[in-house]
Amino acid sequence: MQDTLTHRQLKSLIQVSNVINSKLDIDTIFDSIMNETISVVEAAGGGSIWIFDKNQNRLIAKSAQGLFYPHIFRQIELVSGESMTGISFAAKKCLIFWDEVEIKQALSTLTPYNRDLLDRAIPSNFHFTSVISSPILQKGKCIGVITLDSFEQSLQFKQEDINLLEAIGHQAAIALEKSSLYYEKEKTVRMLSHSIEIHRNLANLVVNGEGIQSIMNFIHKTIGQHMFLFNEIGELKASACHSSFSVEMTEYITQYTKQIILTLENSHTVSDITLNDETYQIVVLSLGSKLKSLGGLIILSKQKMSEVDIAALEHACTIISLELVKEQAVFETQQRLRGEFVTKLFSGQMDEALIQKAKNLNFDPNRTYVAMIINFEDKLNEQKVLGEHVLRNLLHMSNKTLLGRNSQVMAVRVENQIVALLSFHSRVPSSNIVAEIKELGKNLQQEIINKYREIDVSIGIGRIKQGLTFVHESFVEANKCIKFLKNYLFDHRVLSYTDLGVQRFILQNSKEELNDFIQEVLGPLIQYEQSRKGELLSTLIVYLDQNQNIKKTADSLHIHTNTLSYRLKRIEEILATDLNDSQPLFNIHLAINIYQCIKAKDTLQKNKS
Template sequence: MQDTLTHRQLKSLVHVSTVINSSLEIETIFDLIIGEAISAVDAAGGGSIWVFDQQKQRLMAKSAHGLFYPQIFKSIELSNGESMTGMTFQAKKGLVFKNEEEIKQALDTLTPGNRTLLDESIPGNFHFTSIISSPILLKGTCIGVITLDSFDKSLNFKKEDMQLLEAIAQQAAIALEKSNIYYEEKKTVQQLSRSIETQRNIANLVVNGEGIQSIIDYIYETIGEHIFLFDEIGELTASACRTPVTEEMKSEAQRFAKQNEQSPGSPYSVSEITLGRENYQFIALSLQSKMKTLGTLIIVSKDPIGQAEINALEHICTVIMLELVKVQTVSETQQRLQSEFMIKILSGQAMDETLRKQAKNLQFDLNRNYIAVSVNVENKDKLQHGAISENVINNMLQMTNKYFLGKNSQDAALIDHNKLGALFSYPAKLQATNQVGDIKRLALHLQQEIEKTYSELDITIGIGRMKSNLAAAHESFNEAEKCITFMKSYHFEERALSYTDLGIQRFILQNSEEELLDFVHEVIGSLIQYEQTRKGDLLQTLLTYFRQNQNIKRTAVALHVHTNTLNYRLKRIEEILSADLTDGQQLFNIQLAGNIYRYIKR
């Protein structure tokens, strides 16, 4: 093309090329391109340069010179094929609009909004007389358009003017590509610099022992988005937000964190989530060490977060993981020392001087009251033999400390691979009144939380009685263990049981099954045999009678029978047992045998 240009035009093109390549700043380049293009073409009284915005799918005016009000003009956004500029973009070749009629037809394609902006940007006494427009092509793709306008009927665009404009457009494409490369490199350097500075500042927080919450606060101050940190069991441990967030957002963040933990391998995941009428981007970054998952960092933003920012956050997560490992190491060391001490205490080891020193170092008060608890863990599927995994047990240890013990405990300890032990501590002068009931409610809550997370596990919790000092705590633990034994061996629907609840059932635990069966058959064996041969309702009537405290009316209601029928049945029971239900001693034996029969598994 340059061979067809005149000497003057070639000279102008060299000058234009030199000028527009003198800067790498994109806004400056836009102004230089259109300014030099207007200067190089005699007929041009004004002009504009347009760049296609991929996100908006519109041509955006980047610079406008001549007889325009530039700020108004630059508000115009053209679609493909709209006006002279849009037509050139669509055709991907230079177009000439030789007169006002052709220009009018092209302008008629403008949307009403764009036409209004155009009219407001050009004074009323000026009119387009002719226009030339050239696409800016980069590697075969149209990335923008240069348009030159004439407002003087005596000045017409020539064929060589279009050739010069197309040559300028080629130079513009090269200049824009160089500027974009420079801009991206500059942006990368700036982001890297910010990332390094951020990591340095966070590292300083770690060195100064500021803790996880301070790190989360700093990240929030840096990026200005909602941040949530969840631990390895999906519990919120730290957060920083612009405004108080809804429970729905917290729940969604927690769900997303757990979902991310179940999809190992990817360092992060992104999801678009709608809450109420607002759209958010959720980003989950795994805090994954070589050994195990330490948690998940969740970023919630209304605006999309770029890849560079995500990369920076990944580097920050490395620092967070180091802090978590440090905190976890300290916690595990403390937990190990407490566990070793508690195992000695709960096993009944004598309170010698060494044990007293350990108690003092671990802040156990020898003279406080203590209630021991045993948490038994088994697979619901009895075919799955073997111990529960160490990771699951450690998670349950954390859950026990969080949901069960809280601020009122000394600690929980791993007794063996399927059992946890815990101690509740109370002031020495406190009498055992409602404490066991409170512990039982907490125990049931713990059982529900564990089985919610690990549905394949069966949790039973035994609670001992209050003991007056630490040396006697093992007695309370033994009682808790007996509760576990009772629940595992006999029909008992509740999953948490205190030793006080057992009452007369303690008699069952103190005898072998053979002795218990002998007693049952000796006292009520004839009635059991009668029921087995005749399939009657007498045994059930007797057990219900005892549960209703020998109250005739309440028993009749519970059995849905008339009182006369009930009296007949009781008389028949006395005949079969050769017993008198009004005799206190006989009644006690029959009632005890009935209770044993209810619980023992046969």
């Protein structure tokens, strides 16, 4: 090589080597190489260095020096085989284009867009007279091209110029490899430093007891992207978004993420989604471990997130997971202690120790109390049993709804039920308390149904009791409401014990006793109906519903009053009674109510089977 290079070119090659060894910024190195090469190659009026971008599948100009407009020239992006540079790249060897004819033929491969850029980059009074393009090879693979351009007819490239360009191409390959190693190390250090800084700040938040939402707000402020935290069943636990992110978009992300969370296997996944005609990158990072998932952290970004940010977020997930485990442990301990208290309280075993425990839990023994039972059944599951995660989430929902209106509430899980103790000041009117609790129950029921359509929710509410000493009676009454809702058709699935009238009589007696009573009072009429298929029993029911008003009953049945009078007379004959006598009429009214409830229960059980 030394025999074919001039003394000046050898000095230039040494200078290029010194630049590579003294600098790490690849753009600076390329500019220095290009300037040095043009200065020692007499025929070169300009030149460029092109590097192949794998992602774009294009040759990108990294340096452009000489008698043209580099800011325009560097917008050109070449495919393999396009122009002199692309032809050399495809051939993986140094090529020289000796005259304008060869150059014109090579330039004909340019796309119209690239040709327009080239024409605007080269002044109109300049023309290529000859061109050298030499590949940059790394381990036998072409990774770029160095191109020198001549604009003078009197100046021609020489063999030593080709040799120099090949040697510089080798030096450029070394520079790229060295720069790549440097930037990889720098990126690793930067990534580690960034992660450590985030980790340190998050750890401080945890130590100071800031909680999950503060952690989410910090990360959101740090990376500037929309963030969502979902639990292990895909329920949204916390979020931190810009104000532009709408409720509808949040609901869409919740539905989208629910499917991913349940099947997430890797530490993180990256994909693209479209929201409101805008494309976002969505990064899903798992929380917890494969053996025990705690959910996922979701980041929604309009820009592609760097590996540094994702690595930092993975470190952040460790802190979030620890905080979730801590919250869960605290919550379970509270639930165990409260569960023991409620179980003993509702058993009626009141003593001084229990009263003291109530005071420790901020429950005044002299306030007014009401018991509420929320019962759940999975309509899609034959065993009607709900999963542990779902029950835990239902408990969170119940606590949130009930605490929203009352500062003194305790809700605990008991198998497939949530048992709640609500406290009110003794000066609050009973009618207000009943109305408020029923409204709370309906709101909670609707919220649960909206989120879990497969769950059947029944809510039983006991009567108001003065002081903790008698609160177990309210619990028994709430339980009777749940029992009634399970066995009988009722218009609403939120039932207060005060709503029950004759139904209390039903709950306190066996089905055999109830049927005996019905037969004693209505037996002859029921038998008559079964044998004749008449309308007397239904007429009696409507007559009693209309408070024995002849005209209203006739209108309701769409019959003449004479027809109604005949039917009523026939009923009295069959039952051997007088419908104007208050005592037998009371028994008939009671029997009718019980008969309808039992009939509705039989229909309900038949439908379930």
